[in-house]
Amino acid sequence: MILITGGAGFIGANFVLDWLAHHHEPVINLDKLTYAGNLETLASLQGDARHLFVQGDIGDTALVARLLAEHRPRAVIHFAAESHVDRSIHGAEDFVQTNVVGTFRLLEAVRAYWSASPSADKTAFRFLHVSTDEVYGSLAPDAPAFTETHAYEPNSPYSASKAASDHLVRAWHHTHGLPVLTTNCSNNYGPFHFPEKLIPLMIVNALAGKPLPVYGDGMQVRDWLYVKDHCSAIRRVLEAGAVGETYNVGGWNEKPNIEIVHTVCALLDELRPRADGQPYTTQITHVKDRPGHDRRYAIDARKLEAELGWKPAETFETGIRKTVLWYLENADWVAHVQSGAYRQWVQDQYGAPVNA
Numbered sequence: 001m002i003l004i005t006g007g008a009g010f011i012g013a014n015f016v017l018d019w020l021a022h023h024h025e026p027v028i029n030l031d032k033l034t035y036a037g038n039l040e041t042l043a044s045l046q047g048d049a050r051h052l053f054v055q056g057d058i059g060d061t062a063l064v065a066r067l068l069a070e071h072r073p074r075a076v077i078h079f080a081a082e083s084h085v086d087r088s089i090h091g092a093e094d095f096v097q098t099n100v101v102g103t104f105r106l107l108e109a110v111r112a113y114w115s116a117s118p119s120a121d122k123t124a125f126r127f128l129h130v131s132t133d134e135v136y137g138s139l140a141p142d143a144p145a146f147t148e149t150h151a152y153e154p155n156s157p158y159s160a161s162k163a164a165s166d167h168l169v170r171a172w173h174h175t176h177g178l179p180v181l182t183t184n185c186s187n188n189y190g191p192f193h194f195p196e197k198l199i200p201l202m203i204v205n206a207l208a209g210k211p212l213p214v215y216g217d218g219m220q221v222r223d224w225l226y227v228k229d230h231c232s233a234i235r236r237v238l239e240a241g242a243v244g245e246t247y248n249v250g251g252w253n254e255k256p257n258i259e260i261v262h263t264v265c266a267l268l269d270e271l272r273p274r275a276d277g278q279p280y281t282t283q284i285t286h287v288k289d290r291p292g293h294d295r296r297y298a299i300d301a302r303k304l305e306a307e308l309g310w311k312p313a314e315t316f317e318t319g320i321r322k323t324v325l326w327y328l329e330n331a332d333w334v335a336h337v338q339s340g341a342y343r344q345w346v347q348d349q350y351g352a353p354v355n356a
Helices: 010-022 039-045 061-071 085-090 093-115 119-124 157-176 198-207 227-240 257-271 302-308 316-329 331-337 341-349
Strands: 002-005 027-031 051-055 075-078 126-132 180-185 187-189 212-215 221-226 246-249 254-256 284-287
Touching (some): 002 061, 010 227, 085 157, 093 126, 126 227, 221 257, 227 302, 246 302
């Protein structure tokens, strides 16, 4: 059995679905169900005895300790995090509490469980921490891509909180011997992505006839990774990664945001044309740039390929088409996540959605 934190969020839920599609090994899914957690994403697992969902906080040490003691997982995969940069700019405290304090408390509960485990179980156990390329800061246009030894230079409250969690995980390995693995991924996209992030927001707003807000000149460059490729990378790192090592996970798809928006518009023009025959690009609106907006991220994933034999299966062209088609075919899921807390937060902060 494995314990997954944040398994009702975008990447975590995709991983739960991916894991149970490839393994019979059961999953304990611990998620607080904040605004971005959505059990509808996991509706296909209803009645599946391999999936045990527990609503709770990673910072609840007693709860985590009880789950570990009762279910004796051989691994913990830590996805749970506050992850939206805009939200971290408007209010950083939740990010510090979840990403820093929550990770600390989770590590302490896991360390106690691991320390008391039989020798063979201790040797086999893994704590896999899922992080982001944003901890490395911003790259110049012609600079080499981020490697695992790149200096940490976080520029937003979100990335600073993730950098802190990375350092805690490293310290618990070097100080206490906890067998950890860390992955730092590039921008994910794909099914079940919460529509405050760039790609799903563009799809949802385009179909609703709303503006497609693009920060500044739209030339911020990101490396785009299809979420199912990310899931396969995590499975491979858990299976064969060297204890204490960090592995960068990227899609080898560096593209500026404005190109992403034009690609989404072109696919929608093809797959769901506007009733008036006009292209969706007429809805693009440039808005004031985000404070401290990093200009470029790029992941060098050669270590993961060379040591563990992993590389992405999807190109950006195949992945983005699958993503747009998924959103066109799953309007009910989109309508559900746009209700309630998400809609109220967006209204309070912006008056209308903006992209991440």
